[in-house]
Amino acid sequence: MKAKWWKESVVYQIYPSSFKDANGDGIGDLKGIMSKLDYIKELGVDVIWICPIYQSPNHDNGYDISDYCAIQPQFGTMEDFDRLLREIHSRGMKLMMDLVLNHTSSDHPWFIESKSSVDNPKRDYYIWRKGKNGGPPNNWESYFSGSVWEYDASTGEYYMHLYAKQQPDLNWDNERVVDELHEMVAWWLKKGVDGFRFDAVAHIVKAQGLPDGDNPNKLPTVRAYQLFSNLKRVHTLLQNLNDRVLYYYDIMTVGETSGLGPEKALEYVGDTRRELNMVFQFEHMYLDAASPGSGKWDIKSWSLLDLKKVMSQWQTVLHDKGWNANYLGNHDQPRSVSRFGNDLQCRIPSAKMLATFLLTLEGTPYIYQGEEIGMTNPAFDSIDDYRDVETLNFYHEKRDQGIPEEEVMKAVRRKSRDNARTPMQWDNTDHAGFTSGTPWIDVNSNYMEVNAANAVKDPDSIYNYYKEMIKLRKEHPILVYGEYHLLLPDDPDIYAYTRTSNEGTILVILNFYGREPVFKAPKSIVMEGAVLLISNYAPLKDENTSELVLRPYEARVYLMS
Known part of the structure; x- marks a missing residue:
């Protein structure tokens, strides 16, 4: 097996809004991240992955980008970013950016032009269609509920958005779009970043002709994910990106690719594919979904036998042929100790057990901020405490359908993306030391007990166990290869x-x-x-x-x- 630095690395994921606020406005920022680099370095981490910090109106917490080459003012300036990159490199760590290539913000200048008229030169930068039978062009359902189509009265056509309506999908059939995206990726690489996590990259190609999905129940919309996920031409486009841009830099790349098994994953990460180093798979994230295709909110208890089966397939199929990206939680998932461990009676041993699992599998391990101190789901009382657009859409949709409040809230408390987005718990001062102001989302009430200051000084803490596990992985190449x-x-x-x-x-x-x-x-x-x-x-x-x-x-x- 060919040795690579990114195979031997441990990655620490930062959700910047919730990591550390340096200026007191209640939102995390780049200077806040800089202030905690020694904490991350001490853990033994090699790579820091930062969720989107580009200019954005924040309809989806930065995954709706309005300027790929500017920093969101609430996070700081481009000068702050340049300094952060230098500080990371000076500590012997690397920086991986989070980049959205499937869609932009509806505030992006490209979309503003595209929407201005049907004959605008940038009209074809996005996916526009006329309606059908008095309604949308097809029956595809958005990841965030409802149709993927939004009607624009000024031009009389619909545009596609697989996610929120403020996130219009780019048209990868337009070579000018591809060229512009390639130039943007190269711009960041010339700055010195060390890799990319490509968000929603499995969706950049849609089925030719945009046909309706199967609709046996005659519902207004259906989950037609097979018509916009992992289609064959995605690989051609990624190989093109690699050959024209990525190949010339020694970087790491990971793609977000839901809806595939390990055999299909090899089409992205196979050693001869010239596409990505690794992909995030989602099969283990859906083990607690009540039925295939039911969506994440319809919950059942997960089974260890199922977890073994899924993880073992990925471990064995990719061995010597590709590479795994291993994770148990991230900014889109519940806290791992609340999901796969016991966050009440056995929080500490179960979090340590999960750390052992994560760091002894074949593949690059990804630690999500707070996981190393055993942060848990907050279980807020009211929907008013939640901020996530997906969560709020789900809540209102189910309440409009007459589903009882407590039944909807039970699903929200288990699966909301905000479970992972509450502020990082640094110490036992106000707002857990995250901010001197009012945090954009409430801090978990258990911060007096669960915080980094307590963990660092306790030799038997979850944090120090992670340190030992990372050290063990580096000392024993068996655990890597x-x-x-x-x-x-x-x-x-x-x-x-x-x-x-x-x-x-x-x-x-x-x-x-x-x-x-x-x-x-x-x-x-x-x-x-x-x-x-x-x-x-x-x-x-x-x-x-x-x-x-x-x-x-x-x-x-x-x-x-």
């Missing part, structure tokens, strides 16, 4: 696997629940002489390693003899 092999596939409590290379074998044992199951080593595993590298519990004296009684949410990592 070793082949994954699942053990005990039918065990409902224990997730166990090995990582093996010509340097040896590492065994990982994870108890995913609060019960106390017994780990019985398969015949292929000889525990005699195994060295315990790390555990989230103090080791027991004189224990029988062939039959380990695991404590709630216990994690163990062994170097095999």
